[in-house]
Amino acid sequence: MKRLMLPEGHQKPMNVKQITQEERQKAFNLPKKSEVIEKQKLQVRYHVEDFYVEDRPKRFLKAFAAILKHSNYRLALEHYVRVSAKCSRCTTNCQVYLATGDLEDIPCKRSELLLAVYRRHFTIGGMLRGRLTNDPGLTDEQLQAMADSFWNCTACRRCSLECPIGIDHGLVTHLGRYILSEIGIAPRALVVSTREQLIGATANTSAIPVPALLDTLEFLSEDMEEEKGINIPFPIDQEGAEYLFIPAVSDYLM
Ligand code: SF4
Ligand code: SF4
Known part of the structure; x- marks a missing residue:
């Protein structure tokens, strides 16, 4: 693998570890x-x-x-x-x-x-x-x-x-x-x-079905109540909801 010299006066701006x-x-x-x-x-x-x-x-x-x-x-x-x-x-x-x-x-x-x-x-x-x-x-x-x-x-x-x-x-x-x-x-x-x-039945990239999604949100809600003592529900398809929660799809896989 050949290496290129950086232009004169330029230092590596990031501390990036080069892979072997x-x-x-x-x-x-x-x-x-x-x-x-x-x-x-x-x-x-x-x-x-x-x-x-x-x-x-x-x-x-x-x-x-x-x-x-x-x-x-x-x-x-x-x-x-x-x-x-x-x-x-x-x-x-x-x-x-x-x-x-x-x-x-x-x-x-x-x-x-x-x-x-x-x-x-x-x-x-x-x-x-x-x-x-x-x-x-x-x-x-x-x-x-x-x-x-x-x-x-x-x-x-x-x-x-x-x-x-x-x-x-x-x-x-x-x-x-x-x-x-x-x-x-x-x-x-x-x-x-x-x-x-875009066109699949689940409408998400990891093909997570709706029941699994609801289950994860319920678990998250219970977890927060246990840890912080406050009840934070997640509104689903709720018109006029006070907030919208959009987690990374990977959260549902954990
Ligand atoms: S910095 Fe711009 S002009 Fe210089 S090599 Fe890269 S693309 Fe070309
Ligand atoms: S990874 Fe980012 S910085 Fe590197 S060439 Fe692509 S756009 Fe540029």
């Missing part, structure tokens, strides 16, 4: 059966749902074009593809890069994966250059790199605070994931839990 090579391998290289990799035609550590796997570059570009047409991402991308100073200041604030020390986790490098596609396929200069140099354009290898990288970023946007020209890597990460998921490349666990929340 073994820890990284453990976290990133989950064992996946070779037949699954073959079926998904993707070397990533997460599973994807069964999806059409042919012509991914073509479908990626089609989805990208549609998103550009119906959103205002183009405004930001037009700026980003022209200005990066490659100064690496963003590395000083990215907790992911500081923890892994892996060049692939440099915010600017990750965003460049998508910006290169935009530059090549959606700018006049890129399209002309492509024709003149017979560049075939987006490849499966580039898609593989994006599928690998865009789920490592937490989209927290800390790095953009350090960038002198305001490149928002969180926004680029979101866009990259958006396009990838349009062609079926997204961690299956995330897709399943989000689907459950």
Whole structure:
């Protein structure tokens, strides 16, 4: 694993412990059966749902074009593809890069994966250059790199605070994931839990049934009464209630 030097005068702003090579391998290289990799035609550590796997570059570009047409991402991308100073200041604030020390986790490098596609396929200069140099354009290898990288970023946007020209890597990460998921490349666990929340019977990401939820709240109420001596009920679907309690879904799993 190669290390990048921080820009001169920059100290690590956070006390982040760098993970070892073994820890990284453990976290990133989950064992996946070779037949699954073959079926998904993707070397990533997460599973994807069964999806059409042919012509991914073509479908990626089609989805990208549609998103550009119906959103205002183009405004930001037009700026980003022209200005990066490659100064690496963003590395000083990215907790992911500081923890892994892996060049692939440099915010600017990750965003460049998508910006290169935009530059090549959606700018006049890129399209002309492509024709003149017979560049075939987006490849499966580039898609593989994006599928690998865009789920490592937490989209927290800390790095953009350090960038002198305001490149928002969180926004680029979101866009990259958006396009990838349009062609079926997204961690299956995330897709399943989000689907459950949006259209599932339980309407929450962990598929906790209502009786279990009510039971947990009752237990919490009794616990507080026992410990603090006050009775705090939790209003459920109650119009005009004085307060609203929204706990993390994990509270119900404990
Ligand atoms: S948005 Fe991504 S790249 Fe930027 S600091 Fe957060 S994790 Fe790092
Ligand atoms: S994204 Fe900003 S901070 Fe990072 S290398 Fe490019 S110009 Fe520098």
